[in-house]
Amino acid sequence: MTEQPIDCAIVGGGPAGLTAAIYLARFRLRIRLIDGGDSRAAWIPISHNHAGFPDGISGIDLLARMRDQAVRYGVHIVPGTCEALERSEDGFLVRGPGEPFAARTVLLATGVVNHRPSGIDDAFHSAALERGLLRYCPICDGYEVTDRDVAVIGTGTRGFKEAMFLRAYTPSIALIAPEGPHALEDAARTELSDAGVAIVDGPVEGYRMAGDRIAAQAGGRERWFDSLYPALGSRIRSDLMLSLGASLGEDGCVVVDRHQRTEIDGLYAAGDVVQGLDQISHAMGEAGVAATTIRNDLAQRFPLRR
Secondary structure (H helix, E strand, C coil): CCCCCEEEEEECCCHHHHHHHHHHHHCCCCEEEEECCCCHHHHCCCECCCCCCCCCECHHHHHHHHHHHHHHCCCEEEECCCCEEEEECCEEEEECCCCCEEEEEEEECCCEEECCCCCCCHHHHHHHHHCCCECCCHHHHHHHHCCCCEEEECCHHHHHHHHHHHCCCCCCEEEECCCCCCCCCHHHHHHHHHCCCEEECCCCCCEEEECCEEEEEECCEEEEECEEEECCCEEECCHHHHHCCCCCCCCCCECCCCCCECCCCCEEECCCCECCCCCHHHHHHHHHHHHHHHHHHHHHHCCCCC
């Protein structure tokens, strides 16, 4: 490896990573973006929650527009997965894909992976998402299920909170435990019952779609709904932090300061991998802060003049 270190390596090609890339490229910095091609934003069939698109925009189209904008400013997008980060005298050694390269700073925008309901294969999952029968973000699209029949697959605190959040949109809510009897506190059961939420013990033994509805087999019978929301948590993609010996928050999220700096000098994070509101707009805002911080931190170490 003989090439000079780049200014910033961005790991993650979702809304946070692409926003940061656009900012950093327009700051005239040398950057490289590693994109695994599996941003959760690509799951969105159409969003009416993203400002500036009153008729809605699909996640795939939004990502394509952002990639096009980044490339116009010279961003080098590398498809693949970052396997490891190592400290070096230049800052960091980035391993994978391709030959290792040096970067003065790194921005992690790796996001999270939603836990899917068991018994749903990839084809069924994709088709249900596309038709709005399976949804993961009530903040994004609760409005779309106003006065519809909705099920939440979950239990405990997470299932309770999601069911009560959606109750603000529709009176027809069922909270279905995914694997067996519900793990709900008595107070939660009472609040759900008072709100008219049906409490159904699992396990859920199968799903199917017909027309514009989706069914879950639970509680001894098949139950049909207009939309189903899994509330099963997610896996935080923070493994690269651990490879550097960093600590994480109790929930596995990357801990940052108000400028998106991690505890490791030269390492920043933005988007869903950081604890906060899992929303595209929020991720993009964090990315703007992170990119500006990276630019200013680098300017204190290196002359940023042409």
